[in-house]
Amino acid sequence: MERFKIPYGVDESGELVPAEFAKTGSQYKCPNCLELLIHRSGDVRTKHFAHPPESNCSLESILHITAKRMIHHAIMENARGQKTISLKTSCANCSSDLLKELPPGTFSKAAVEVKAGDYVCDVIAYRDETPRLAIEVFNTHKVGSEKSVSLPIHWIEITAEAAIDNPYLWVPTQAAIKESCCNSCQTHVKQIVEVADRFDIDRNVYSPLKDANSSTYIADIETCFKCNMEIPVFWWRGVPFCQTEPSDPKPKTIKRRYSKQWGGSYWANTCANCNVIQGDNHLYLFDGAPFEGMPLSHHTYSGKGHINLRSGASATSEFMKVVRRNLYVP
Numbered sequence: 001m002e003r004f005k006i007p008y009g010v011d012e013s014g015e016l017v018p019a020e021f022a023k024t025g026s027q028y029k030c031p032n033c034l035e036l037l038i039h040r041s042g043d044v045r046t047k048h049f050a051h052p053p054e055s056n057c058s059l060e061s062i063l064h065i066t067a068k069r070m071i072h073h074a075i076m077e078n079a080r081g082q083k084t085i086s087l088k089t090s091c092a093n094c095s096s097d098l099l100k101e102l103p104p105g106t107f108s109k110a111a112v113e114v115k116a117g118d119y120v121c122d123v124i125a126y127r128d129e130t131p132r133l134a135i136e137v138f139n140t141h142k143v144g145s146e147k148s149v150s151l152p153i154h155w156i157e158i159t160a161e162a163a164i165d166n167p168y169l170w171v172p173t174q175a176a177i178k179e180s181c182c183n184s185c186q187t188h189v190k191q192i193v194e195v196a197d198r199f200d201i202d203r204n205v206y207s208p209l210k211d212a213n214s215s216t217y218i219a220d221i222e223t224c225f226k227c228n229m230e231i232p233v234f235w236w237r238g239v240p241f242c243q244t245e246p247s248d249p250k251p252k253t254i255k256r257r258y259s260k261q262w263g264g265s266y267w268a269n270t271c272a273n274c275n276v277i278q279g280d281n282h283l284y285l286f287d288g289a290p291f292e293g294m295p296l297s298h299h300t301y302s303g304k305g306h307i308n309l310r311s312g313a314s315a316t317s318e319f320m321k322v323v324r325r326n327l328y329v330p
């Protein structure tokens, strides 16, 4: 069989030892098959363990078991108050990279090969005796779709190579964990709720997250061009220039209004303070609009612009041009 380099061996006390720290004269076993390994000690870069030529052990299995043990070890160090683990995710609102720090003491213990529901998980991290997070090591088998929906706890999948390289930095290839926002989105979300509360908008009818699936109405803040107040404004499926009444319960500031500029009536945001219509161009279409990038409806409009839209991404930019050319009077 092909000879491969084994990065870690198991010493006499059962600990994993990297090949570069192996002591001459000590014996090291394979983490997978527990056979005695040969220690190759050239210069530091080429130091490694190897199986005797007649072995049937597989590198895949060795990497998998080594990764599991290293993750287990990292969680135990965290539980003993020694190590921070970093978990890379992305902001649920703006999708920017997010490095979540799990400070020492986040977990209370770890266990390998534990059953969760119908499945055996590679490693489980506990908090107060409760399984909190399953860590699946992706080597040759990704977490299948069936397992991914039926695992009863939060889980992440990381590659064996990445775990061995740095067991304190978890960069998931798949995950089902609690969503979180970056600091600036958290601040903004708080502001949105504050402004909406100020005008008594029911918190149950909107979401402050820019996720079209999180709620029928998505809220943001705009400054009213008329009275200069910070006011809540909303996106829903059907904007811009929505002709059909949006579904109830809806924020009380969404009203059917006539727009001279647009040349017709549509369901629009109005100022919660002075009641004036807030133009859809400014809310959804122009560069830097609060809801820029949210899905737009592509129906045919009956205003004096007589805009027929194509569907897809090009429709938006086409629409922008038409709106700028015909409708927007600065």
Ligand SMILES: [Zn+2]
Pocket: 030, 031, 032, 033, 034, 035, 051, 057, 058, 062
């Ligand atoms: Zn082996």
Ligand SMILES: [Zn+2]
Pocket: 091, 092, 093, 094, 095, 096, 181, 182, 183, 184, 185, 186
């Ligand atoms: Zn963000």
Ligand SMILES: [Zn+2]
Pocket: 224, 225, 226, 227, 228, 229, 271, 272, 273, 274, 275, 276
């Ligand atoms: Zn106003």
